[in-house]
Amino acid sequence: MSTVAADLPAASAIPKAQFDWLPMALVAILALAAWPLIGSSSTWLTLTVAGLAMGMIIFIIASGLTLVFGLMDVLNFGHGVFIALGAFVGMSVLGSMGDWTASESLWRNLVAVLPAMLVAMLVAGAIGWAFERVLVRPVYGMHLKQILITMGGMIIGEELIKVVWGPGPQPLPLPTALRGALVVGDAAVEKVRLLAVVIGAIVLIAMLFTLNRTKLGLLIRAGVQDREMVESLGYRIRQLFVGVFVAGSALAGLGGSLWGLYQQGVVPQMGAAVNVLIFIVIIIGGLGSTLGCFVGALLVGLMANYTGFLAPKVAMFSNIGLMVLILLWRPQGLYPVANR
Numbered sequence: 001m002s003t004v005a006a007d008l009p010a011a012s013a014i015p016k017a018q019f020d021w022l023p024m025a026l027v028a029i030l031a032l033a034a035w036p037l038i039g040s041s042s043t044w045l046t047l048t049v050a051g052l053a054m055g056m057i058i059f060i061i062a063s064g065l066t067l068v069f070g071l072m073d074v075l076n077f078g079h080g081v082f083i084a085l086g087a088f089v090g091m092s093v094l095g096s097m098g099d100w101t102a103s104e105s106l107w108r109n110l111v112a113v114l115p116a117m118l119v120a121m122l123v124a125g126a127i128g129w130a131f132e133r134v135l136v137r138p139v140y141g142m143h144l145k146q147i148l149i150t151m152g153g154m155i156i157g158e159e160l161i162k163v164v165w166g167p168g169p170q171p172l173p174l175p176t177a178l179r180g181a182l183v184v185g186d187a188a189v190e191k192v193r194l195l196a197v198v199i200g201a202i203v204l205i206a207m208l209f210t211l212n213r214t215k216l217g218l219l220i221r222a223g224v225q226d227r228e229m230v231e232s233l234g235y236r237i238r239q240l241f242v243g244v245f246v247a248g249s250a251l252a253g254l255g256g257s258l259w260g261l262y263q264q265g266v267v268p269q270m271g272a273a274v275n276v277l278i279f280i281v282i283i284i285g286g287l288g289s290t291l292g293c294f295v296g297a298l299l300v301g302l303m304a305n306y307t308g309f310l311a312p313k314v315a316m317f318s319n320i321g322l323m324v325l326i327l328l329w330r331p332q333g334l335y336p337v338a339n340r
Helices: 002-012 022-038 041-072 079-095 106-139 143-165 191-213 215-225 227-232 237-263 270-285 290-310 312-329
Strands: 181-184 187-190
Touching (some): 041 191, 041 237, 041 290, 079 106, 079 143, 187 191, 191 215, 191 237, 191 290, 215 227, 215 237, 237 270, 270 312, 290 312
């Protein structure tokens, strides 16, 4: 009996699933494939860093939305309003800190940028709470109504932004120390793009740690996989819904403030324009997958920059072509989530 009991754990051990590295390798494959087409190593490096920076910002914006869909099954087409709101709030905060942004000290500039991003997150998160409570909550489980109501909410939000900040585009000058570029060999890498890469990496690490190393993350991942099971264990999935929606809105606000710095200007309709890229990223990555969202965002950012340099006329359609090719290869996305 003791021998049999000793053998039971080994016999019942569940083999660990092997991690699929192939989707992540696509980022390196795309970058290496573009190198000989571009011809110049310095130009390739500049475009690659710009693409990674763009991808990181898109990931920050899309990561919250992919969790909202994965956990709440909500198609929030109004996500763009939080992007625009974050950009305008960040612009206002930076504008009120002229002594700090005009300094040539990098640390003083970063001290100005940090509260601008935090305030953008707080405001976007607060508006996201109201958005979920007033518009989204009555239409849970009704996808068509979700699309119509959230798109209507975005239109109203854009009009309110026009009332507060005006209808026209507004410049967003970079802080003095973040202007210009760092020269690496013959390549010039813009400082603000390096900042976007660093912030994106911090957000990615924080999200992976939260989702994989905390009880809250365990509940979120379990809710994405099987909401009914989480509810049957006695957890209040509704409160988790609201928290995830607010967090997703706050991340959109952070991404919007970064996008405004990246473009060095803001416009009320900027959220609707970025929305297209966000949904392409979510579809490529696999609906509800955070890692897939990250890989998809990097692919979209690199593709947009490479094709913008090589063939500007097809740059607008390049990411749609990328999405089609990936879905032909993996119809459920790069890292599909169960039950999606």
